[in-house]
Amino acid sequence: MSAILPGGFGNFSHSEMDLLQSVLLSKEITKGASLLKPGQICQSLYFIGSGSFIQFKEKDEIDQQVIDLHVEQEWMLNQQSFVRQQPSETFIQAYTDSRVHELTIAALHELIRLSPVFFQLARLLDPTPSRIKLFDDQLSPAEKYQFILEHRPALLQAFPLKVIASYLKMTPETLSRVREKLSKA
Amino acid sequence: MSAILPGGFGNFSHSEMDLLQSVLLSKEITKGASLLKPGQICQSLYFIGSGSFIQFKEKDEIDQQVIDLHVEQEWMLNQQSFVRQQPSETFIQAYTDSRVHELTIAALHELIRLSPVFFQLARLLDPTPSRIKLFDDQLSPAEKYQFILEHRPALLQAFPLKVIASYLKMTPETLSRVREKLSKA
DNA sequence: GAAGGTTCTTGATTTGAATCAAGTGACTGC
DNA sequence: GCAGTCACTTGATTCAAATCAAGAACCTTC
Numbered sequence: 001m002s003a004i005l006p007g008g009f010g011n012f013s014h015s016e017m018d019l020l021q022s023v024l025l026s027k028e029i030t031k032g033a034s035l036l037k038p039g040q041i042c043q044s045l046y047f048i049g050s051g052s053f054i055q056f057k058e059k060d061e062i063d064q065q066v067i068d069l070h071v072e073q074e075w076m077l078n079q080q081s082f083v084r085q086q087p088s089e090t091f092i093q094a095y096t097d098s099r100v101h102e103l104t105i106a107a108l109h110e111l112i113r114l115s116p117v118f119f120q121l122a123r124l125l126d127p128t129p130s131r132i133k134l135f136d137d138q139l140s141p142a143e144k145y146q147f148i149l150e151h152r153p154a155l156l157q158a159f160p161l162k163v164i165a166s167y168l169k170m171t172p173e174t175l176s177r178v179r180e181k182l183s184k185a
Numbered sequence: 186m187s188a189i190l191p192g193g194f195g196n197f198s199h200s201e202m203d204l205l206q207s208v209l210l211s212k213e214i215t216k217g218a219s220l221l222k223p224g225q226i227c228q229s230l231y232f233i234g235s236g237s238f239i240q241f242k243e244k245d246e247i248d249q250q251v252i253d254l255h256v257e258q259e260w261m262l263n264q265q266s267f268v269r270q271q272p273s274e275t276f277i278q279a280y281t282d283s284r285v286h287e288l289t290i291a292a293l294h295e296l297i298r299l300s301p302v303f304f305q306l307a308r309l310l311d312p313t314p315s316r317i318k319l320f321d322d323q324l325s326p327a328e329k330y331q332f333i334l335e336h337r338p339a340l341l342q343a344f345p346l347k348v349i350a351s352y353l354k355m356t357p358e359t360l361s362r363v364r365e366k367l368s369k370a
Numbered sequence: 371g372a373a374g375g376t377t378c379t380t381g382a383t384t385t386g387a388a389t390c391a392a393g394t395g396a397c398t399g400c
Numbered sequence: 401g402c403a404g405t406c407a408c409t410t411g412a413t414t415c416a417a418a419t420c421a422a423g424a425a426c427c428t429t430c
Contacts, residue, residue, distance in 0.1 A: 067321075079311070080311075080314065080317065083308065084311075084314070085225050122307070123268065123269070128313060135321060136252075140387095141386090141387075160405095160406095160408090161407075162408080173389085173409080173410085174386090174387060174388075175408095176409055177387090177409085180409080180410090326417075343378090345377065345378090347376095347377070347378080355417075356417075356418060357377080358380085358419085359416090359417060359418075361378060365379080366404080
């Protein structure tokens with residue numbers, strides 16, 4: 001196995017990368033299948049080799065709220081559930097046929113036991129600055145859209161606008177208007 | 186030194202508690218003084234023995250946005266800055282004369298080296314479920330107020346309503362109206 | 371105790387996004 | 401080809417909270 005993992009999420013030597021990759025489990029996930037369901041406890045980090053995932057919550061019988069969107073070459077997990085080892089409230093569902101590389105919590109502990117260097121992976125357990133910016137600050141719909149345009153443009157390629165709208169916590173109508181305004185600005 | 190720390194944030198034996206307390210630095214902070222300023226990197230966790238703190242961001246020259254409120258018997262830090270060791274964007278400022286017990290990052294590492302049990306403290310580095318609920322879900326002003334009424338009532342004792350309003354990301358007028366409605370419901 | 375400053379409340383108005391509604395274009399499958 | 405569905409757009413209306421404005425209650429402090 002070689003180079004399934006990108007740089008950028010840690011400072012690892014070649015041998016450390018090899019070690020890391022050796023404990024990963026490669027899995028194929030077909031479109032629509034779930035890696036995590038409400039009630040389950042998130043036990044793994046997943047690195048997406050290819051494909052895309054939607055993490056969402058059932059608001060009511062009809063509607064679902066998109067919590068996060070994940071595209072290839074990104075790590076993915078339910079942070080809350082993983083860190084506190086508590087039942088998830090969200091689904092993590094493949095939006096397309098996908099391949100993931102799974103790092104179980106046991107494997108993570110083993111890595112850290114072997115070398116404290118792997119401590120760095122713990123950073124994956126915290127919300128990214130990008131997510132914090134998007135939802136902690138209170139941005140206007142236009143600002144939210146511009147933010148992902150700038151910081152997560154891949155999402156716009158990977159998902160339909162109604163999914164993006166739900167992720168950004170606005171209606172599809174509002175997103176449509178924001179885009180229209182921006183396109184002629 | 187005895188019993189400055191409460192239970193509830195970890196599962197420690199008496200001797201572990203003693204060890205933990207032995208590495209804490211007790212500090213007095215006078216009203217208005219800052220434990221952390223924008224540009225600085227958050228290097229410590231603070232346990233508030235007595236007093237209260239406001240964590241806020243300068244929105245513009247005039248206004249400031251309250252990010253978090255901290256009262257006694259709680260741990261406090263700038264999670265983003267601490268975890269990523271990046272410059273803070275917030276102030277952590279004493280709202281009243283206070284006493285804190287400081288756990289530096291170096292002391293934390295030393296504790297974990299001595300016993301992996303202290304790993305549990307890492308949970309302090311993640312946003313609490315309470316905070317996530319308050320700002321990730323999109324609650325109405327009334328729901329936000331009811332949430333802190335139920336989950337963080339001490340805040341209402343410790344801070345004026347205009348500070349609470351800023352924390353809850355609503356105007357003081359809206360908070361006032363929410364309270365009025367609730368009081369006669 | 372008067373003057374000034376806060377905090378909080380109350381009322382009137384504005385505003386921005388949600389909702390409601392309808393329509394277009396693209397694709398899907400019979 | 402045509403009905404049906406789905407994604408997206410566009411327009412009209414509604415609604416909730418922000419803003420603007422003013423006043424009441426409670427402080428300081430000189």
